[in-house]
Amino acid sequence: MDEFHTQTIVDIPVKDLVLWTENPRDPIDESATDQEVVERAYADPRGKWNLHKFVSTMGDFYDYSELPTVVYKNGKPVVYDGNRRIALAKIKLGYVNHLQTMDLDIPDFPETMPCAVCSEETAIQRILRKHSLAGSWDELEREKFERKYFPQTPKSPFLLVEDALGVISANDELNQNFVKKEIFTETNLKALGFSVDNGMLHSKHSNEDNLKIFNNIAEKIRNKDLSTRNSRGQVFDVLDPSIKQLIEDDKNKQPHLIEPAETSKPVLPSKSIPRFTKRTSPKNDEIIFGQKLSLKTGPVNDLYRDIVELFLFWKGRQESQTRLSNSFPALIRMSLRLLAETAAKDVDLKWEIGDYISAYFEQAKKSLSKDQKTTLSNLIPGETQKIIQLLHTGAHNYQAACNMEQTMILSILVAKMLKISHGLGDA
Known part of the structure; x- marks a missing residue:
């Protein structure tokens, strides 16, 4: 354990720095090269890199006021924070070849850059503080990141719902802080016929009815019937009468484990239609x-x-x-x-x-x-x-x-x- 979160400033050649494939901004296959990461960043299918906008804020020269955070893994300096800056530096200095990036007005970069070198634990804590708590991630990104690096922490009901049904990644309305803290609580889920047992989500309903219930919740949030101002936290009260009746009809049934939804690599998540049917990610x-x-x-x-x-x-x-x-x-x-x-x-x-x-x-x-x-x-x-x-x-x-x-x-x-x-x- 890095008790004092020690960081050392070290000058590292840009050509030696390795872009982080597990970057929470847009994680891709861990075997991806710097070339592939840069191509991905420029294409920006998830709208997370915004290189053009980032370049426009940099000015005419590189500012040393914020150093990249680097962790040595298998003898290589991996950039945990500051990947956009290093990606641009590699483009400017010619260490990656990507003709489409020629339209980027990148300022000059030095061949060697000072970096804050630390342990992975310190780097992860820094990333959480800087990005997660600052609100630049959505709730699901933050939950998955914390789960990956702090697996000993129990999954929240919010993440259990996603793992079981995939309804949060399929609908932006559910991917909010107030949904996590005030709607998908164990108390509210119990009132809807769901329960948490041994770190897994259980339900009294059929799979089809599970989706109907969460579809109705998403609809109420979309229509502002359920928000931080309207019916705050009162999930059951705002549901359609037919959904309330469905829950009432199943209240005496024994809960059963919901089989987890199929998972896929986080490559191109996109908004699905609001109707929840079988969990599929549209092209x-x-x-x-x-x-x-x-x-x-x-x-x-x-x-x-x-x-x-x-x-x-x-x-x-x-x-x-x-x-x-x-x-x-x-x-x-x-x-x-x-x-x-x-x-x-x-x-x-x-x-x-x-x-x-x-x-x-x-x-x-x-x-x-x-x-x-x-x-x-x-x-x-x-x-x-x-x-x-x-x-x-x-x-x-x-x-x-x-x-x-x-x-x-x-x-x-x-x-x-x-x-x-x-x-x-x-x-």
Whole structure:
């Protein structure tokens, strides 16, 4: 045990520093090389690296006021904190080759950098204090990180619910601090027919009914019927009558162990539709915009969120018995045009949609995955003018705008542009 959390300042060549594959910001396969980590950081499928925004805050030169935290593992200096800075340094100094990063205006870096070298225990404590407690992680990221490095700590009911059903990672509304502390408590879960026994979640209900209950809770949070202001902590009271009756009907049944949901590597988590059925993670191209965006507060962010809700409404009805007409996707296509126009005016009142796309299209296209680029070239041959034309199609050619596959790749491209023009970076 590192009783005094000793740290030593050591000058280490940038070329020798190893980027941390288990970085809580975006953990990937532990065998990944620095080259692969940088490629992942630039593509940023989870919206966690924000390299463009980070570079914009760095100024014209590297600031030594915050040193990278380094732990020597198997004789190699692994960067536990400060991975974005070291990734940029490796790009600038030519230790990784990634042509797409040429659009990053990276300041000069020294060949050798002072680093705070310490034990893994000290590094983990520092990361928890700096990032977890500062609120830059969501609750599930924090829980999983603590569990990984402090396995002796019992799992919280919040994490047990996720392990058993996967409903938290599938729905952003449940991935909140107040849900963990006030809703998914043992007392509330017991009132819903769930219990914790030997570190596992048990239920009196069928698997289908388990999902119905948590689906209803998510709906109440989404609609603000259950929040820190409304019905605070009173979960059972706000549930739909049919769900309350379901719980009442099962109250005398014996609880049984819920088989844990299938787990997967934390690569591309994305928001599922609000209806909880079998736990599956939709592919990125099945989700409008391809990922969740964190945008600056304002009309662009408001409209983006509304379009997501519109898509989820359509998606939910597609999987129900009351499907919408085949023309409904045209509304989603038209909303993308409105979003691009709103973003253009927010950047410059004189801009039209063409100005916005001309300014950001090429940079946005660089961050598309290989599969997305292939889809783009197949569905939307041509460059900037074709994109502008297709966005205008929603308003002028109703039938053509119903091509949902084309709309989805358009939405991903619009999302990439929005991340550049309106993205909310983190430190």
